Amino acid sequence: MRDRWIFLLIVGVLAVGPFVQREVIATEILIFAVVALANNLILGYTGMLSFGQATFFGVGAYAAGLLTIHAGLPLPVVLAAATVLATGLAVLIGAVCVQRIGLYFIMLTFAFNQMFYFIAYSWTTLTGGEDGLPGVRRPAALADDLTFYVLVALLFLACLLLMKRVVDSPWGRVFRAIRDNEARAAAVGHDVRRYKLLSFTISAAFTGFAGALYSLLYGIVPIDAIHWLRSGDIVFMTLIGGSGHFFGPIIGAAFFIWLSETVSVVWDRWPMILGVVFALVVLFLRGGVVELIRRGHGLVTARGGAATAP
Amino acid sequence: MSALLEVRDVSKSFGAVAAVAGVSLAVTEGRLHSIIGPNGAGKTTLFNCITGEVQPTAGRILYDGRDITGLPPHALPALGIARSFQRTSIFPTLTVAENVWVSAYARRETRGGPVLVPADRVEGVGETVRAALAEVGLAAHAERPAAVLAHGDQRLLDFAIALAARPRLLLLDEPTAGLSRQETQRVIAYIGTLKGRYTIVLIEHKMDVVMTLSDRVSVMYFGRLLAEGTPPEIRGDARVREAYLGKRA
Amino acid sequence: MLFLVVSQIINGVVTGMIYALVGVGLTLILGVLNIPNFAHGVLFAFGAYILLSVLQVVGNFWLALLIAPFGVVLLGLLLELVGVRRLYTAHHDYQLLFLFAVALILQETIILIWGPIGTSVLPPAGLQGAVNLGLTVYPKYRLAVMGITAAIVAGTWLFLTRTNVGAIVRAGIENREMVAVLGIDIQKVFALTFGLGAWLAGVAGGLASPIMGLTPSMGFDILPIAFVIVVVAGLGSVPGAILAGILTGVAQSLTTIVFPEAANVVIYLLMGLMILVRPQGLFGKR
Numbered sequence A: 001m002r003d004r005w006i007f008l009l010i011v012g013v014l015a016v017g018p019f020v021q022r023e024v025i026a027t028e029i030l031i032f033a034v035v036a037l038a039n040n041l042i043l044g045y046t047g048m049l050s051f052g053q054a055t056f057f058g059v060g061a062y063a064a065g066l067l068t069i070h071a072g073l074p075l076p077v078v079l080a081a082a083t084v085l086a087t088g089l090a091v092l093i094g095a096v097c098v099q100r101i102g103l104y105f106i107m108l109t110f111a112f113n114q115m116f117y118f119i120a121y122s123w124t125t126l127t128g129g130e131d132g133l134p135g136v137r138r139p140a141a142l143a144d145d146l147t148f149y150v151l152v153a154l155l156f157l158a159c160l161l162l163m164k165r166v167v168d169s170p171w172g173r174v175f176r177a178i179r180d181n182e183a184r185a186a187a188v189g190h191d192v193r194r195y196k197l198l199s200f201t202i203s204a205a206f207t208g209f210a211g212a213l214y215s216l217l218y219g220i221v222p223i224d225a226i227h228w229l230r231s232g233d234i235v236f237m238t239l240i241g242g243s244g245h246f247f248g249p250i251i252g253a254a255f256f257i258w259l260s261e262t263v264s265v266v267w268d269r270w271p272m273i274l275g276v277v278f279a280l281v282v283l284f285l286r287g288g289v290v291e292l293i294r295r296g297h298g299l300v301t302a303r304g305g306a307a308t309a310p
Numbered sequence B: 001m002s003a004l005l006e007v008r009d010v011s012k013s014f015g016a017v018a019a020v021a022g023v024s025l026a027v028t029e030g031r032l033h034s035i036i037g038p039n040g041a042g043k044t045t046l047f048n049c050i051t052g053e054v055q056p057t058a059g060r061i062l063y064d065g066r067d068i069t070g071l072p073p074h075a076l077p078a079l080g081i082a083r084s085f086q087r088t089s090i091f092p093t094l095t096v097a098e099n100v101w102v103s104a105y106a107r108r109e110t111r112g113g114p115v116l117v118p119a120d121r122v123e124g125v126g127e128t129v130r131a132a133l134a135e136v137g138l139a140a141h142a143e144r145p146a147a148v149l150a151h152g153d154q155r156l157l158d159f160a161i162a163l164a165a166r167p168r169l170l171l172l173d174e175p176t177a178g179l180s181r182q183e184t185q186r187v188i189a190y191i192g193t194l195k196g197r198y199t200i201v202l203i204e205h206k207m208d209v210v211m212t213l214s215d216r217v218s219v220m221y222f223g224r225l226l227a228e229g230t231p232p233e234i235r236g237d238a239r240v241r242e243a244y245l246g247k248r249a
Numbered sequence C: 001m002l003f004l005v006v007s008q009i010i011n012g013v014v015t016g017m018i019y020a021l022v023g024v025g026l027t028l029i030l031g032v033l034n035i036p037n038f039a040h041g042v043l044f045a046f047g048a049y050i051l052l053s054v055l056q057v058v059g060n061f062w063l064a065l066l067i068a069p070f071g072v073v074l075l076g077l078l079l080e081l082v083g084v085r086r087l088y089t090a091h092h093d094y095q096l097l098f099l100f101a102v103a104l105i106l107q108e109t110i111i112l113i114w115g116p117i118g119t120s121v122l123p124p125a126g127l128q129g130a131v132n133l134g135l136t137v138y139p140k141y142r143l144a145v146m147g148i149t150a151a152i153v154a155g156t157w158l159f160l161t162r163t164n165v166g167a168i169v170r171a172g173i174e175n176r177e178m179v180a181v182l183g184i185d186i187q188k189v190f191a192l193t194f195g196l197g198a199w200l201a202g203v204a205g206g207l208a209s210p211i212m213g214l215t216p217s218m219g220f221d222i223l224p225i226a227f228v229i230v231v232v233a234g235l236g237s238v239p240g241a242i243l244a245g246i247l248t249g250v251a252q253s254l255t256t257i258v259f260p261e262a263a264n265v266v267i268y269l270l271m272g273l274m275i276l277v278r279p280q281g282l283f284g285k286r
């Protein structure tokens, strides 16, 4: 019931979005909202911290870019192919990473991210290396930024609904059980590694899909898209929004993109601000903005209660 | 007289510590078989060897005539083996009903079909959940998060999780550990009701409980099997007396 | 060709020894505190940059190399005190995220203090130039680094195996609860380990600066390599970290001969292979 209200609220925000923000920024927010929501499937729901989400984001982006530039395939095919590629890669990487739990999982996802970064960096003939991959053209019908925003907004809603279904499905419940108590989940008969791989793969599929959209947004795949710092950004978005709530990461993505857009034009050293905010969140606000809303809500209702009590 | 569970000469060492050293036991179908022994005797480790949490360094484990040594923990519920842990082991942020659902779902009969349906609509699982909750008397708490339950209720939830796997063999590791006297009474009474319906292996420290509930008792001491017999036999056994009274009480 | 191979192997060993210093510190922190220290790379970078500044003041490389790492130790202890310790009761994910945030802040700090452009440090006076090793001519300083890192690693090993404090650190890696049960102040052990790890990273940064140069991103560049070393080595294993460091360095520099573009990729492939064949690492027990 409450979810339905939030959903309506989101639709409302989507409708006014491009009037409050430049279209491309609003679009970028939605793309990263998908990425952050997908990251929360593993982080918030399954309890796995991945420091390698940019691998799938970047691979999705490069795949879409290359297919658009060299093969000239229609958009739906490009998006589908990029998603499939990211997903397949996630199965391979995930199969190695879920062999080890906890800290090792983090380090492995991180290290593989760096490996794919170097591949993109060194394979200049394919990816353009450090300079990025330019010339990713949107189909003529989508050339207008507002039109593209509308498309991304619709795709965002589709992703949102799909992920909500995953979370509410039997898989989602087993993911949460694994997050809560891995040993018990195994003892009642769930193959924990398989479920972790499943969660990781689903997450990567959405991330790769979002990466594909990203390459079309700016017409270029910057090398940063696949750098592990981008993976850090993704974790940051998820946490600052609130990993304990399904919709939380959307707020985080919006905040992150807004912050980077406003601060980075003013100050070159903006990652420092990012670091400070991140450190403060980790130290004092682990539930993210959602936690803040909850606390604020608690405060308001407590006051209201006190006022009516006498 | 057939043994549902047979442990043959099982050993497990952690480095220099021989936690379990050549233990054998046979548990007859339908009986309640207790394992007792002082702290650190190796009881939990023996359970962990049976359920695949640790790999025994030597020995075999047979269940229903089948060698199950080395199977991973998640493979056992499908064979009809369920366990509880020494420390209450539940899913704290899931609701009570969801806790039990996780176990029932792992043992669902209908597989395949659409996957992205709401969890509560998976066929056949809901009935198992309700039955298990009713059985332990937690039906009224179904929608509360497990973390907020009283400790005794969490223990019962732990049982409900095990029961929802519809096991033949139940392995219970110190089900009354850390409970108040009242809660202990409740849990003991409850285990009494399980007796006969399931084959049960029970690790327990409280002697009176063991003596009243058990059909057979195995005594472990420093990783080895010290004695085995009916409760009166164990009570009369001089070595057991020495192990317990001489060194401990 | 043979000359090239030989000198690349020696190059690999030298870089590998520096990697090993970084890796040993990281693996100790991981083993004892149970956190992958995401700020470890940036501590390495600070080792180099502080050395640069100290060198400008004291004018002697060796003196600067002696002093600079202690600046890094102070920094490390500060991090431990204000962040890691406070977050000890939270999930370890938060500790490492805190350290990641700190790494971002510190990297930007480097740029603010020392500027965005890379720089370099000359090897100390007596060690400029090369010596003839028969098979190949080789820079003196790099040979010296090999000796110094070997001595430091040996010293760390002796500290861990021959002193009481070292024994406590090792016990912490084996079984943390046990150390607490023995009535040892685990906080002190944590701080000590973090400090030692930071020192090793600082020394490595200082030693590396004449070879690798100084860039603000040097810390972020070495961090993933250090992680590879820890994974390949096995949790908390010092000998493993040394061996893994050298293997990594050599693998990297040999690949440079045949397929330079893949030099940075090959170590991650090795790591992936390792996980599949021997998930616990070279010397890991669990």
Ligand SMILES: Nc1ncnc2c1ncn2[C@@H]1O[C@H](COP(=O)(O)OP(=O)(O)OP(=O)(O)O)[C@@H](O)[C@H]1O
Pocket (backbone or CB within 6 Å): B014, B017, B018, B019, B037, B038, B039, B040, B041, B042, B043, B044, B045, B046, B086
């Ligand atoms: N994972 C492990 N690693 C190292 N040693 C272990 C491990 N698990 C158990 N041990 C050791 O094995 C021995 C037996 O422990 P176990 O927990 O099986 O005893 P127990 O009979 O269940 O004791 P309690 O009554 O206290 O539960 C102990 O000495 C214990 O320290």
Ligand SMILES: [Mg+2]
Pocket (backbone or CB within 6 Å): B043, B044, B045, B086
């Ligand atoms: Mg026990």
